[in-house]
Structures are given as C-alpha cells and as structure tokens.
Amino acid sequence: MKPNFSLRLRIFNLNCWGIPYLSKHRGDRVKRLGDFLNMESFDLALLEEVWSEQDFQYLRQKLLPTYPAAHYFRSGVIGSGLCVFSKHPIQEFTQHVYTLNGYPYMIHHGDWFCGKAVGLLVLHLSGLVLNAYVTHLHAEYNRQKDIYLAHRVAQAWELAQFIHHTSKKADVVLLCGDLNLHPKDLGCRLLKEWTGLHDAYLETRDFKGSEEGCTMVPENCYVNQRELQSFPFGIRIDYVLYKAVSGFYISCKTLRTTTGRDPHSGTPLSDHEALMATLCVRHSPPQHTPSPTHGPAERSQLISVLKEAWAELDLGMAQARWWGTFAGYVIGLGLLLLALLCALAAGEGVREVAIMLWTPSVGLLLGAGAVYLFHVQEAKGLSRARAELQHMLGRAREAHDLDPESQAALFLGQQEGGQI
C-alpha cells in the first residue's frame, strides 16, 4: 500500500419501512429507492426493514449493473429485514441473531417474529480490510414505560461484543443501521464506549440535512406525529458509526440526510430519513494517537456505562423471574383445576360442565407452561449478558486501579474528601 494511500467511501443507509400490505406506497418507494441508488452509485448501500424478499430480489435485479454484490440476511420467522448492495465484491459474510428480541405473545409488536440480527460483510478495498455491519434493534413503543429496555440494552451489548470479537483484524469498521436508540440512551453509549466507534453526525464538519441530524422528522408525511410529540425536531435513531484500527485514520468528510422528502420528487422514500456519508480513510499521520479510549477519563466513562447497563439487565432479570414465577403459580392452579374437574366428571351432578371446562384448562396449562419456559430462557439470556458485563467491568476496574494517572486522581480525590 502506498504511503500516501487514501480511500473514499460513499455509504448509504436507510430503514425502508417495507412491511407488505401495511406500509404505504411500498412498491413505488422501493422503485424510486432503486432509481436513486443507481443514480448515486454509492460504494455500499445498507438497508433495514426490507421485510419482503421479493422487494430485495427486485432491487437486486435493478441494481445489478451498479452494485454487482448483494446479500439478504435471512432469520427468524419473518426475516431480519437487513440487506446490502455493494459496488465491490463481498469477500465474506455472516450474521448473529440476537438472543433476546421481545416477546412472542406481543404479536401486535411483531419484533420477536423478525429474528433481529446483525449482519457482517468483509470487503477488501485496495488492500484494506473493511468490516461493515448492518443492524436493526428492537423498536421502542413507549419511551415512558419501555418494557423492552433490558432487551435493547442486551442487544446493544451483544452487538458491541460481536463487533469487538469479529473485527480484531479489520483495518476499518463501519456500523450502519436503525438502533432504535437516541444518542444519549444507555444502549448507544454502551455500544460506543465498548467498541470505540465514532458517530458520523458528531464527527463531520460538513453536515447538511434535517435539524439536529434527526432520522425521524415531523415533516415526513409517513411519520406518526403523535410519536414525535415530545420531540419538535424529531429523533435521531439511525446511525453511521465507524473507526479505523491499525495504522489507519478515518474521517467523515460529509454527511447528508434526506429531510422528510424524496431527494427529487415530493414524497419521502420511507418513514425514516436516509443517511449518506462520505468517509475518507488514510494512513495515520505519525503524530496521530489513534486510541483515546485508553486514558483514565475514558476508562471511568466505560466503567460508569458498564455499571449502568449491569443495573438495567439486573432489573430486567428480576422482571423475567417475576413473570416466570407468576406463570409457575398459574401452572399450579391449572393443575389443581384439572384435578378438580376430573373429580367432578367422575361424579354425577355437573359432569357435562366439567367435561366442557377440561379442554380450556389444558389450554391454560399449556399456555402458562410456554410463558414459563419463555421467561426462564429470557432470564438466562439476560444473566449471560450481565455476566459478560460484570467480567469486563472487573477488568476495566483493575486496569483503572493499576493506571498511575487514575491512582494520582484517586489520591487527590481522597485528599479532597471526594468520593470516587
């Protein structure tokens, strides 16, 4: 690789809102998205919520001349909704399905049936290894009383761990997707602190698009205005995140978003806004110190966010166990009821009623059994993530305690009577 090596990457990300029969003007929007991607000729287009494989196949055919490589990440009952189109050959791909992803009995929310996942593509560009990740985390339906918070935090942790363990030899790491997390939400901070990924919106000096970089804006005619009541400019939940690893330096030259309208005609491409980033990868200048995540201040921040996530998962576990216990009691009651019905059926008086009630009781028992098993595995999943967090917390604390600078800070803090 030449010493003055420089690589420009044009990236596109969009949550396409492609629910068959439910999303408005889906066919027309997919068609216009294809035209737009062909015209713009990005290096990589990463899409979420392409729920229909027919839509993917349509786009694949349409985009073939400009994006010869493409992949659809299949998962769950419905699918992960994730797909990618690349101008460059894809060397390898794989995926990781999140262990926790909502509840099967919340059918109207549907996330559980999607099998939400993170997809990984490995690309070799001018001798540089690029690991590109695309993901979509569990939706947030009620910010005030979010029953999925622990699941989303666990997903953010699994995502961070998957990136951490699979990108150790990559030169550049890119993560795009709909995280369903606001920038200051716990999951978002955890992901950034653990992986060291930078947020294109916060890093770029050349941003054009929606107010505050929001990716769901009230100007978009497909957006449910009630959901944005507390957020006059909208919310930012879709991201382009990146980092360079060994000897490389990456920066975001420009970042554009759509603004609730199609870039050309009047109606938008989706209920989310598209993100378009131009990234530039160069060799690190010799004076550049690429890892600011190892200082004592950064380590403190990491420790604090790991603790917060640990506490959230702990709460989630208590909740899961409560539901498990509740379902256990229902099973007990159901068994008693069944025994009673059998006794009544053996007698004379209310035999018919007893026989009629027998099948619903069995149904109740089976239902409660399924709920019990589900929450037992939920608690196990949360406990697994909590154990990983706890281990990393221990290691971060050890490193923090060993660090001479933080020891000096601790000493000063103690002298000043401060609590560390």
Next chain:
Amino acid sequence: MKPNFSLRLRIFNLNCWGIPYLSKHRGDRVKRLGDFLNMESFDLALLEEVWSEQDFQYLRQKLLPTYPAAHYFRSGVIGSGLCVFSKHPIQEFTQHVYTLNGYPYMIHHGDWFCGKAVGLLVLHLSGLVLNAYVTHLHAEYNRQKDIYLAHRVAQAWELAQFIHHTSKKADVVLLCGDLNLHPKDLGCRLLKEWTGLHDAYLETRDFKGSEEGCTMVPENCYVNQRELQSFPFGIRIDYVLYKAVSGFYISCKTLRTTTGRDPHSGTPLSDHEALMATLCVRHSPPQHTPSPTHGPAERSQLISVLKEAWAELDLGMAQARWWGTFAGYVIGLGLLLLALLCALAAGEGVREVAIMLWTPSVGLLLGAGAVYLFHVQEAKGLSRARAELQHMLGRAREAHDLDPESQAALFLGQQEGGQI
C-alpha cells in the same frame, strides 16, 4: 517474546453426563471429577453437559485454589451445559447460540430446550493470544435415519464461521467438545476444512487410551450397549482440535483418554471418556510452511465438502418446507372445521357436540400455527447457512480456477478425458 519461546498447555475435556435426577451417581461423579482436576492441575478444563448450575457452583468452589478463573455459559431454557475452569486469568468471554437446534415438540430428546452453543474464551499466556472454544452439538439419536442431520451440519458450519471470524488475531486456536460427529462425518470434515483445525488424535505420536481414540466405549458401564452395536470399539465424537496462526507452531505432545473406568477407582467419571492433551506452542521454524490449506489439492477437498454440505442443507430445507406446507394445510382444515362447528352450534341438532369440539379445534389450529411458524424459521435458518456456503463455494472455485497448478491439473485431466 523470546526467540526460543515455548509454551506447554495441558488441556482436559469431558462430556460430564450431568442430567439432574436422570444420570446415575451424578453427585459422586462430580465430586470425583473435582478431585481429579485438582490433582492434575491442567491449564484449562473444558466441560460439557454440566446441566445443573449447582454442579458448576460446587466445582467452582472446590477448584478455586487450582483454577481461579471459571465461567458457566448460560443459554436456552435448560442451559448450554458448557463451562470452563482455567488456571490462567480469562481476558474475555462470549458465546454464540446455534440458530438451529432440533425441534421443540421432540420433548423426549430435549436438545431444543438446551440452547446449544459455542463458548469462547480469550486468554493471554506469556504474550500469546489463545482463543479457546468449547461446544456441544445436537445429539445423534438414530444414525440410520437421522432427522437432525441438516441441523448438525448447519451447527458445524455456524461453529466453523464463528471460529473463523472471531479468531483472526489469535495466535493459537483450540476447540474442545462433544461434536456428536464421527471423524469422517460431513460436519466434522466441513469444520476441519473450513477452519484448518487439526485433530489431536490424528496428529500426536504419543497416544494412550481407548482403542482408536474412542470417547464412548462399550467398556463404560454407563453406556447404552445397544447404541454401540455396530461399533465394536466404540465411537469417537469428542475432540481436541487446534491450530496456530501467525508465526507459531503447535503440536500435540501427548494425548490420553480414560478407558471406561475412573483413572483411580473402578467406576467411570461419565458415559463419555475424558480427553487429556499436552500441547506445545513454539515459534515457527523458518523453513516451516504453516498453511497447507491453500494448495490446489486442499482447495479441491474444501470445494467438495462445501458442495456436500450445501446439498445436505438443501435437502433439509425441502424437508422444512414440506412440514411448513403440511402445517399450512392443517391450519386450513382447522379453520374449515371451526366454521362448520360454528354453523352446527347455531343450529339445533348437535349443538352440544359442536360446542364441545370447538376448543380442541382451536387447540389444533394454534398447534398447527406454532408448527408452521417453527418450520418457516427452520427453513430460513437453513437457507441462511446454505447462502453462506454457496458464497464461499463460489469464492473457493474462483481461487481454484485462478490457481496455475490447478489449471495445469485441469488441463491434464481434460487431456486424459477425466472429469474434474
């Protein structure tokens, strides 16, 4: 690291057969296992089928002085059964739960409820990065008519992919576990060809233990002799596999197995035999060519096993779709039956019978719905693995065609009228 660097690793692996209430003499065996591990003081002990977390906690307490680091991999409803004890600090750990793992309605087999997984530990030993993996794949209940074959092949592929993507910066890779695969089975060949892992039993010059390295032997009093009818020496399904990556060379100095008896007293530690390997890691000698997996012959082998696995997953997909369609028909019939019952209930004649049949019909409908959804996601999971295999097959073929040696072989083959 010194140029004459050398590291000796003593590894222990055992499928512990620790099913609460079902496995014979469990408490006694766990106790004796603890004593044995303490006495032998291995570097790493990797265990499978420790289904009870109490057993793990008991061992943890008992082994604490000799193995200060330990981890239990939680997953599924019952758990993955995997755990590790290490003499050295564990830097990081994570796990990947297999997407496909049998059928929930095969309750008597129970694999689905375990959430079978692969666990990863990262250890730093004298400046060397060791990635140690422990796993347990779906059991084989009927070798002649194996309904889980496609799932086991998909698991072997997921395992291989997980190792491939997470070990890129590791110096040494170690995989131990019960693969439920005989050495020449498709899944085993796929795993070895794709990851380049070597089999300790085949590599070592100093083996002592059971005939042909078998890990389930007829001499073991806990083994069901009927299952070994076709295999007079037993079967080899537990493995120690390893490879060194960058600039290192690894060899298996000695491999020992138990032989159906406890190393000290008469009764065995489990229904499986334990594996005890001494591995030696050194810097590669300069003349050593560490990657024999890239020659045209090896590439041919890889292509052939990828094709075979692709075909097996394809068969599995057809089967999954058949079950999905069958469940779809049952749903249709169930709906018809419900409509008929409603009509009958509205009339006079057989109202009571119609009302009594209503609830079982709803049950049938819900059951068939669950089966339908399960097989849809099964087909998606198999299709995902097949797509990954197909992509790697394409790439291997491209590399094979570009290789001058294989082109010469092709030319010769064509001249001789041979089919390549």
